[in-house]
Amino acid sequence: MSLIRTDDLWKTYQMGSEQVHALRGVTIDIQKGEYVAIMGPSGSGKSTLMNLIGCLDTPTQGTYHLNSEPVGKMNDDQLANIRNREIGFVFQTFNLLPRATSLHNVELPLIYNGSSSIERHDAAVKALTKVALADRMMHKPTELSGGQRQRVAIARALVNNPSIILADEPTGNLDSKTSQEIMVLLNDLHVQGNTIIIVTHEKDIAEHANRILTILDGKIFSDENTAGNGNGTRQVS
Numbered sequence: 001m002s003l004i005r006t007d008d009l010w011k012t013y014q015m016g017s018e019q020v021h022a023l024r025g026v027t028i029d030i031q032k033g034e035y036v037a038i039m040g041p042s043g044s045g046k047s048t049l050m051n052l053i054g055c056l057d058t059p060t061q062g063t064y065h066l067n068s069e070p071v072g073k074m075n076d077d078q079l080a081n082i083r084n085r086e087i088g089f090v091f092q093t094f095n096l097l098p099r100a101t102s103l104h105n106v107e108l109p110l111i112y113n114g115s116s117s118i119e120r121h122d123a124a125v126k127a128l129t130k131v132a133l134a135d136r137m138m139h140k141p142t143e144l145s146g147g148q149r150q151r152v153a154i155a156r157a158l159v160n161n162p163s164i165i166l167a168d169e170p171t172g173n174l175d176s177k178t179s180q181e182i183m184v185l186l187n188d189l190h191v192q193g194n195t196i197i198i199v200t201h202e203k204d205i206a207e208h209a210n211r212i213l214t215i216l217d218g219k220i221f222s223d224e225n226t227a228g229n230g231n232g233t234r235q236v237s
Contacts, residue, residue: 001068003163003195004030004053009062011048011218022048024218025062030197032163035190037206038199040215047168049215050199054087054166055079067163084112088157088165092172094149096141096156102128103137106156113160127155131185147178154185158194165189167198171205183208 011023023045030036040046051057052064055071058079064071066086074082088109089095096105106124115123128137131151141149150170157165167186171179187208190196198209206212210227213220 001032002029002065003032003034003067004028005063005065006052006059007063009049009052009064010060011045011052011057012060021218023052023059026215026218026220028213028220028223030195032195033190033193035187035196035208035210036198037209037212038197038215039201039203039206039212040221041201044215045218046199046201046215048218050166050168050197053164053197054089055083084109084160086163088160088162090150090153090157090165090167090170092169094141094153094173096149096152098141101138101140102133102144102152102155105141105152106159109156109160123159124155127159128152130158130189131155145178146174147181150174150178150182151185154182154189158189163195165194165196167196169200170198171200171202179205 006026006028009023009026010021013020013022026049038046038049052059055066058074059072062072066082069082071082103124106127107120110120110123125134125137128134131154133148133151133155136144136148141152144152170186171182174182183205186196186198198205200206207226210225212224212226214222214224
Protein backbone atom coordinates (compact mmCIF):
# COMPACT_ATOMS: atom_id res chain seq x y z
CA MET A 1 0.00 0.00 0.00
CA SER A 2 1.28 3.45 -0.93
CA LEU A 3 2.08 5.99 1.76
CA ILE A 4 1.66 8.85 -0.73
CA ARG A 5 -0.33 8.57 -3.93
CA THR A 6 -1.26 11.45 -6.22
CA ASP A 7 -3.19 11.12 -9.45
CA ASP A 8 -3.32 13.89 -12.07
CA LEU A 9 -2.61 16.59 -9.47
CA TRP A 10 -3.06 20.18 -10.64
CA LYS A 11 -2.61 23.46 -8.79
CA THR A 12 -3.83 26.58 -10.53
CA TYR A 13 -3.62 30.14 -9.25
CA GLN A 14 -5.72 33.03 -10.54
CA MET A 15 -3.45 36.04 -11.08
CA GLY A 16 -5.79 38.80 -12.14
CA SER A 17 -7.24 37.70 -15.48
CA GLU A 18 -4.51 35.08 -15.98
CA GLN A 19 -4.43 31.48 -14.76
CA VAL A 20 -1.03 30.17 -13.64
CA HIS A 21 -0.65 26.39 -13.57
CA ALA A 22 1.96 25.65 -10.90
CA LEU A 23 1.36 21.89 -11.20
CA ARG A 24 0.17 20.19 -14.36
CA GLY A 25 -1.06 16.67 -13.80
CA VAL A 26 1.46 15.22 -11.32
CA THR A 27 1.10 11.50 -10.61
CA ILE A 28 3.48 9.96 -8.07
CA ASP A 29 3.56 6.93 -5.79
CA ILE A 30 5.80 6.80 -2.71
CA GLN A 31 6.01 3.76 -0.46
CA LYS A 32 6.54 3.68 3.29
CA GLY A 33 10.26 3.68 4.13
CA GLU A 34 11.42 5.37 0.92
CA TYR A 35 13.97 8.21 0.83
CA VAL A 36 12.96 10.57 -1.96
CA ALA A 37 14.37 13.88 -3.16
CA ILE A 38 12.24 16.32 -5.16
CA MET A 39 14.45 18.49 -7.36
CA GLY A 40 13.81 21.37 -9.68
CA PRO A 41 14.79 24.97 -10.39
CA SER A 42 12.93 27.97 -8.99
CA GLY A 43 9.46 28.17 -10.49
CA SER A 44 9.39 24.47 -11.42
CA GLY A 45 6.56 23.62 -9.02
CA LYS A 46 8.56 21.71 -6.41
CA SER A 47 7.52 24.04 -3.57
CA THR A 48 3.88 23.77 -4.63
CA LEU A 49 4.17 19.97 -4.69
CA MET A 50 5.81 20.06 -1.25
CA ASN A 51 2.94 22.17 0.12
CA LEU A 52 0.40 19.69 -1.22
CA ILE A 53 2.27 16.64 0.11
CA GLY A 54 2.62 18.42 3.46
CA CYS A 55 -1.13 19.20 3.58
CA LEU A 56 -0.36 22.92 3.70
CA ASP A 57 -2.52 23.41 0.61
CA THR A 58 -5.11 21.50 -1.41
CA PRO A 59 -5.09 20.70 -5.15
CA THR A 60 -7.23 22.45 -7.74
CA GLN A 61 -7.78 19.17 -9.53
CA GLY A 62 -6.79 15.53 -9.08
CA THR A 63 -6.50 13.36 -5.98
CA TYR A 64 -4.02 12.93 -3.15
CA HIS A 65 -4.14 10.05 -0.67
CA LEU A 66 -1.89 10.00 2.41
CA ASN A 67 -1.97 6.68 4.25
CA SER A 68 -5.09 5.91 2.19
CA GLU A 69 -6.84 9.06 3.46
CA PRO A 70 -8.20 11.42 0.75
CA VAL A 71 -6.56 14.77 1.46
CA GLY A 72 -7.99 16.92 -1.33
CA LYS A 73 -11.48 17.20 0.18
CA MET A 74 -10.40 17.96 3.75
CA ASN A 75 -11.26 21.22 5.51
CA ASP A 76 -8.70 23.35 7.38
CA ASP A 77 -9.22 21.59 10.72
CA GLN A 78 -8.86 18.16 9.14
CA LEU A 79 -5.71 19.27 7.32
CA ALA A 80 -4.23 20.61 10.57
CA ASN A 81 -4.98 17.31 12.29
CA ILE A 82 -3.38 15.19 9.58
CA ARG A 83 -0.31 17.48 9.51
CA ASN A 84 0.17 17.10 13.24
CA ARG A 85 -0.38 13.34 13.15
CA GLU A 86 1.33 12.25 9.94
CA ILE A 87 4.03 14.78 8.96
CA GLY A 88 7.18 16.05 10.62
CA PHE A 89 8.46 19.27 9.02
CA VAL A 90 12.08 20.41 8.78
CA PHE A 91 12.53 23.94 7.41
CA GLN A 92 15.52 25.74 5.93
CA THR A 93 15.19 28.52 8.52
CA PHE A 94 14.75 26.09 11.47
CA ASN A 95 11.58 27.90 12.72
CA LEU A 96 12.51 27.56 16.39
CA LEU A 97 11.15 29.74 19.19
CA PRO A 98 14.14 31.94 20.13
CA ARG A 99 13.36 32.21 23.85
CA ALA A 100 12.49 28.53 24.33
CA THR A 101 14.90 25.72 25.19
CA SER A 102 15.61 22.88 22.79
CA LEU A 103 13.42 20.68 24.95
CA HIS A 104 10.44 23.02 24.79
CA ASN A 105 10.84 23.57 21.03
CA VAL A 106 10.71 19.81 20.49
CA GLU A 107 7.70 19.43 22.81
CA LEU A 108 5.58 21.93 20.83
CA PRO A 109 3.87 19.51 18.39
CA LEU A 110 2.78 17.39 21.36
CA ILE A 111 1.11 20.35 23.05
CA TYR A 112 -1.27 20.60 20.09
CA ASN A 113 -2.29 16.93 20.24
CA GLY A 114 -3.14 16.97 23.93
CA SER A 115 -0.26 14.90 25.33
CA SER A 116 0.38 15.22 29.05
CA SER A 117 3.42 17.15 30.31
CA ILE A 118 5.16 13.90 31.30
CA GLU A 119 4.49 12.35 27.88
CA ARG A 120 5.77 15.49 26.15
CA HIS A 121 8.93 15.61 28.24
CA ASP A 122 9.77 11.93 27.75
CA ALA A 123 9.13 12.01 24.00
CA ALA A 124 11.18 15.21 23.54
CA VAL A 125 14.12 13.78 25.50
CA LYS A 126 14.00 10.63 23.37
CA ALA A 127 13.91 12.65 20.13
CA LEU A 128 16.80 14.91 21.18
CA THR A 129 18.83 11.89 22.22
CA LYS A 130 18.18 10.35 18.80
CA VAL A 131 19.81 13.38 17.10
CA ALA A 132 22.74 13.42 19.58
CA LEU A 133 21.65 16.54 21.47
CA ALA A 134 20.91 15.08 24.90
CA ASP A 135 23.50 17.45 26.39
CA ARG A 136 21.92 20.55 24.78
CA MET A 137 18.32 20.11 25.96
CA MET A 138 18.24 23.25 28.08
CA HIS A 139 20.05 25.45 25.55
CA LYS A 140 18.18 28.11 23.59
CA PRO A 141 18.64 28.49 19.79
CA THR A 142 21.02 31.46 20.24
CA GLU A 143 23.29 29.18 22.28
CA LEU A 144 23.50 26.58 19.50
CA SER A 145 25.35 26.34 16.20
CA GLY A 146 23.43 26.24 12.92
CA GLY A 147 23.87 22.50 12.70
CA GLN A 148 22.66 22.00 16.26
CA ARG A 149 19.60 24.17 15.59
CA GLN A 150 18.75 22.04 12.57
CA ARG A 151 19.14 18.92 14.72
CA VAL A 152 16.62 20.40 17.16
CA ALA A 153 14.30 21.00 14.21
CA ILE A 154 14.74 17.37 13.12
CA ALA A 155 14.04 16.17 16.67
CA ARG A 156 10.85 18.25 16.64
CA ALA A 157 9.88 16.61 13.33
CA LEU A 158 10.45 13.15 14.86
CA VAL A 159 8.69 13.64 18.18
CA ASN A 160 5.21 12.63 16.93
CA ASN A 161 6.50 9.48 15.20
CA PRO A 162 5.09 10.80 11.89
CA SER A 163 4.59 8.81 8.70
CA ILE A 164 6.79 11.27 6.80
CA ILE A 165 9.69 13.58 7.54
CA LEU A 166 9.35 16.40 5.00
CA ALA A 167 12.52 18.51 4.78
CA ASP A 168 12.43 21.72 2.75
CA GLU A 169 15.99 22.75 1.75
CA PRO A 170 17.27 21.36 5.08
CA THR A 171 20.87 22.46 4.42
CA GLY A 172 20.12 25.79 2.74
CA ASN A 173 21.44 27.91 5.64
CA LEU A 174 24.38 25.67 6.57
CA ASP A 175 28.01 25.50 5.49
CA SER A 176 29.18 22.49 3.48
CA LYS A 177 30.64 20.57 6.43
CA THR A 178 27.55 21.03 8.59
CA SER A 179 25.33 20.21 5.59
CA GLN A 180 27.02 16.84 5.25
CA GLU A 181 26.55 16.16 8.97
CA ILE A 182 22.82 16.85 8.66
CA MET A 183 22.56 14.61 5.61
CA VAL A 184 24.35 11.81 7.47
CA LEU A 185 21.76 12.20 10.25
CA LEU A 186 18.88 12.00 7.74
CA ASN A 187 20.51 8.95 6.15
CA ASP A 188 20.71 7.31 9.59
CA LEU A 189 17.05 8.07 10.26
CA HIS A 190 16.13 6.50 6.93
CA VAL A 191 18.10 3.35 7.81
CA GLN A 192 16.11 3.22 11.05
CA GLY A 193 12.90 3.03 9.02
CA ASN A 194 11.74 6.63 8.61
CA THR A 195 10.18 7.79 5.34
CA ILE A 196 12.03 10.91 4.24
CA ILE A 197 11.22 13.41 1.49
CA ILE A 198 13.63 16.27 0.89
CA VAL A 199 12.98 19.22 -1.40
CA THR A 200 16.16 20.73 -2.81
CA HIS A 201 17.70 22.39 -5.85
CA GLU A 202 21.15 20.99 -5.02
CA LYS A 203 22.17 17.84 -6.90
CA ASP A 204 24.71 16.71 -4.29
CA ILE A 205 22.07 16.90 -1.56
CA ALA A 206 19.49 15.06 -3.69
CA GLU A 207 21.96 12.26 -4.34
CA HIS A 208 21.74 11.19 -0.69
CA ALA A 209 18.22 9.95 -1.45
CA ASN A 210 17.45 6.57 -3.00
CA ARG A 211 15.10 8.15 -5.53
CA ILE A 212 15.10 11.54 -7.25
CA LEU A 213 11.96 13.08 -8.74
CA THR A 214 12.82 15.99 -11.03
CA ILE A 215 10.04 18.47 -11.67
CA LEU A 216 10.03 21.00 -14.52
CA ASP A 217 7.26 23.37 -15.57
CA GLY A 218 4.83 21.78 -13.15
CA LYS A 219 5.32 18.22 -14.43
CA ILE A 220 7.42 15.25 -13.31
CA PHE A 221 10.26 15.24 -15.84
CA SER A 222 12.14 12.19 -14.56
CA ASP A 223 11.99 9.57 -11.83
CA GLU A 224 15.47 8.26 -11.03
CA ASN A 225 16.22 5.33 -8.77
CA THR A 226 19.64 5.88 -7.19
CA ALA A 227 19.66 2.88 -4.83
CA GLY A 228 21.79 0.77 -7.15
CA ASN A 229 19.16 -1.79 -8.04
CA GLY A 230 19.48 -1.26 -11.76
CA ASN A 231 16.22 0.58 -12.45
CA GLY A 232 18.04 3.72 -13.55
CA THR A 233 16.31 6.87 -14.74
CA ARG A 234 12.82 6.89 -16.15
CA GLN A 235 11.83 10.01 -18.07
CA VAL A 236 8.17 10.86 -17.63
CA SER A 237 6.32 12.20 -20.63
